[in-house]
Amino acid sequence: MEPVLRVLMAxxxxxxxxxxxxxxxxxxxxxxxxxxPLAFATANRALGNAPDTTAIEVGLGGLEFTVETAAATVAIAGGDFAITLDGRRVPSAVLLRLEVGSTVKITAGPAGAWCYVAIAGRLLVSPMLGSTATHTRSGFGGLDGKALATGDRLGIAEPRMPEAASGILEAPWLDRPSAVIRVVLGPQDDYFAPDQVSAFxxxxxxxxxxxxxxxYFLEGPKLRHEEGFNIVSDGVAMGxxxxxxxxQPIVLMADRQPTGGYPKIATVIGADLGxxxxxxxxxxxxxxxxTVETAVAVRRADMERLDAGIACTPLRRTDFSSAFLLGLNLADGVVGKTALASDDRHALGRLTAHERLDVLFDDATFDLLPGMVPSALILAAGRADGRRVYAASRDITVRGGALTAGDMRDLAAFVERATAEHAPIVLLCDGAALATEENAETVAAMVALQSAFGQAGVPRIAVALGACIGPDALLAALADFMxxxxxxxxxxxxxxxxxQTVTNEILTGPEIGGAAIHAAAASLVDAVPHDIAALARVRELLDVMPDGGAVVPDGKARAAPSLDRLVPHGPTExxxxxxILFAIADEGAFVEIAAEGTAHVVIGFMRLGGSSVGVLANQPSVLGGVLDAAALAKATRFVERCAALSIPLLTVVDCPGLLPGLAQEKAGLLHHAAALSRVLARFPxxxxxxxxxxxxxQVAGLMGIGQGKIYRWPSAVPDIGETIIPHETRRWILAGFA
Structure with a gap:
């Protein structure tokens, strides 16, 4: 069956x-x-096509298409366009093997006005006067003489699947800055005085x-004609x-008229038409x-490069030699984030480093601590909702947010001071990791900082408000919550x-390490829409941490009649x-964390009688509350954090068991189950x-039978533990933790 390209947008x-x-x-x-012409020929040559094979020319308006009925291979080359394959960014000069249903989207990128989509095979369009080239003004060629439109379908005859897999086209000749265009003077340059030729x-x-x-129409100095501006019309070449x-000069391009009656001061050489x-x-x-000789030589060199073939490197490098990796400094790429002016940051919903501290702390309650000046690190201590908090805010306007060895020593001392005061630590991350080359001083400072932060026995919250890369990211990963x-x-x-250097992948920072990526890895991470929401989330978490400021104990054993009707009679409802958690907690004092990615297990903190309690619960409304590898990993990390922060734990169980299957076994289901069982058994x-x-x-050994008190609702199975009436659950839980 022959493949078909269907145009989704043109x-x-x-x-x-x-x-x-x-x-x-x-x-x-x-x-x-x-x-x-050079980009057109490059795309065709990459596929082994004849140099004049029909291709799709794409302008700044872009193109989106999908493949139907059978797989196909395309090559794209031209300007620096933004190209995605099934939503993932790929380079602007690329060979793509497309499966049925694959979607390619091409939009205007940083530079360039045209790109070409060549197909391994022959597009099923009828030639006119020996050519399929489209000239829309005369209705010649192409698909009924028209530009492509949404819904058009292009059949591909004699499709081929080149040996090369999807990859990056090595075509450096396409990197052609357009600032200087070479021309051969004439044929009517004698219609202009020498000073006018110089001005041109x-x-x-x-x-x-x-x-x-x-x-193309050009705007600039007005040129004066020496011999008038009318000539006997003669033929015109492209360029x-x-x-x-x-x-004002006019450069005649591909759809030019056959003849022209204005003097032609020069002609763009063939190699520079593109x-x-x-x-x-x-x-x-x-x-x-x-000279003409130079123009011919340059054109010949272009053709020789094409004739030599076009190398194609893998789109995603997966095989790494030791020499390749040892030749890289894998800490590179962390410096160079562009600083934004305050006004620009506000337009993007972002705050400055000082403004972030203003939002985090209660009004006028924080002090800036001494540090190195000028520094990308702002250290502050103050109160958030009445409790003592230490916060380090990165200032991207100073050295791109990069830290020196002195900054890191200051931050390590800052962490030790917070630990001594039993105060939570908040890292507001936005910038590069190191400002200078790695040396003994910076490495020693980073090791000391990571050691101090990793051993801090107080709540640690890391907030990625921008880039958090390299050693900086490792420091953030040591936090309790992200x-x-x-x-x-x-x-x-x-x-x-x-x-991109290591794997050839073109990805944005959030695509590499955004909230969705970390949630999929079962990290204790929350996604928020903007800076203010992030800082509000920090305050929310701090409110349910131990010693949470001016907390008024709530020991009332409020009944919750709604709980008597909550659990359905049917086992599959x-x-x-x-x-249940909101009914048990002090009024409004339950905060769920890491809700994205593995919603079938709920983790979070509540205030119970004024004290902080961790919660691990199955969620029957998502996948029936089943435990899979990701849920187990998330639960294990959470229980470890509760143990480290000396927070009691409540487990709420309604679970059909572990999710079976090959994918789960490959994901380490049993290993994750054993890990959760161990941390619960040792929970202090x-x-x-x-x-x-x-x-x-199966679940009993995981969710903690044999460790601490057990309560059950009357309809729960098996019949173990102390039976309690649902609406009195808060009273029993309060008493159990008393």
Whole structure:
């Protein structure tokens, strides 16, 4: 079955082009063809196609297409466009093997105006006058003489699957800055005085917004004609530069008219036609005169490079030699984050380093602690909701947020001081890790800092408000809880530049280490939409931590009649376990954490009689509350944090068992189950277990039978533990922890 490309979206100017309709110019038929012949040829050559094979030309309006009926292979080359395959960014010069259903999206990127999608095979379109090149003004060629539109379907005859897998095209000749365009003077440069020819070459010229495939209009110094501006009309080549009466040059392009009656001061050399075509409106260019011999030599060199073949490196490098990895400094890529002015940060919903402290702390309650000046590190101690808190805020406007060895020593001392005062520590991360090259001093300072932070026996919260990379990310990973601003913050061992160097993947920071990535890894991470939400989340967490400021003990044994009706009679019906947790907790004092990714297990903290209690609960409303590898890993990390922070634990059980299957066994299901069982067996703080409906023997060893008091609701099975009436659950739990 032949593959079909179906157009999902086509912006203006997306057409089918081959090398052009040659030999008919004398009859008034425009050749059309590619705006950037070199990029067009590169895409075809990468697939082993004939150099004039029909391809799709894409302008700044972009193109999105999918593959139907059978797999296909395409190559894309041209300007620096933004290209995604099934939502994942790929390089702008790339070969892609597309399965049925794969979607490619091409949009305007940082530079360039045209790119080409070549297909391994032959597009099923009928030629006109020996060519499939589209000329929309005359309705020639392409798909019924028109630009491509949403819903168009292009069949592919004789499809081929090249040996090369998806990969990056090694075509450095496509990196062609358009600032200087080489020309051969003439054929009517004698219509201009020498000073006007010099003015033409010097420019500068700005590409006008009026341009299209027919011509590019230039704006700049007005050129004066020596011999008038009318000539006997003669044939024009692509790249011919006419100068009409108003003195502003017009460069004739692929869809040019056959003849022209204005003097042509110069002609763009063949090798630079694509260089000029890739210029966007508003770009500035100037011209450089070369000889015909030079023009021919440069063009020949381009063809020789194409004839030599185009290498294709893997799109995602997975095989790493020792020499390759040893040749890299894997801590690189962490410096160089651009600082934003305060106004720019506010427009993006971001706060400055000082403003973040203002939001975190109660009004006028914090003091800045002495540190190195100027420093990217702002150290402060104050009160948040009445409790003593230490916070370190990174200032990205100073050295990109990078820390010196002195900064790290200050931060280590700061951590030790907070630990001595039993005060929580908040890291507000936004910037690079090190400001200087690694040396003995910086390494020693980083080791001391990580040791101090890792051993701190107080609540530690790390907030990624921007980049948190390399050693910085490791420090954040030592925290008890992480908060990441969606689309803005990320924590990763290496930033986008380093990842691309090592694996060839083009990814943004959040794609490498955003909240969704860490949630999938069962980390104790929360995603928030912006800076203020992140700081509000910090205060929320601090409120349910031990010694949480001015907490008024709530020892009232309030009844909750709704709990008597919460658990359905049917074993397969669902309910939300959080209703139980809010009913047990002091009024409004339950905070769920790490809710994304593994919602079938609920973890969090509540205030109970004014004290902090950790909660681990199955969630019947999501996957029936089953325990899989990810849920077990998340639960284990949480129980470890409760133990480290000396927080009692309540487990609420309603679970059908462990999720079986090959995928789960590969994910280490039994190993994660054993890990949870061990940390619960060794848990040093008071523990209670509440069975609401169902607990198999398999789950019993995990959720803590034999450790601490056990309560069960009347309908719960098996019949173990002390039976309590649901609406009196809070009273029993209060008494159990008393």
């Amino acid at each position: 912006g203006p100017g997306v057409t089918l082009q081959d090398s052009g309709r040659q030999g008919y110019l004398r009859f008034g038929v425009t050749p059309a063809g590619p705006m950037d 070459l010097a420019g500068p010229w700005t590409v006008s917004t009026k341009g299209d495939r027919m011509a 011919a530069i006419q100068v009409p009466g108003e003195g 260089r000029l075509a890739q210029a966007r409106a508003g770009d500035t260019i100037r011209f450089e005169a070369v 908060i990441i601003v969606t689309g803005q913050g990320f924590m990763a061992s290496g930033g986008p530049a380093l990842v 669902v309910y939300d376990v959080r209703e 703080q008071p523990r209670l277990t509440l069975i609401t409906r169902n607990m198999t023997g």
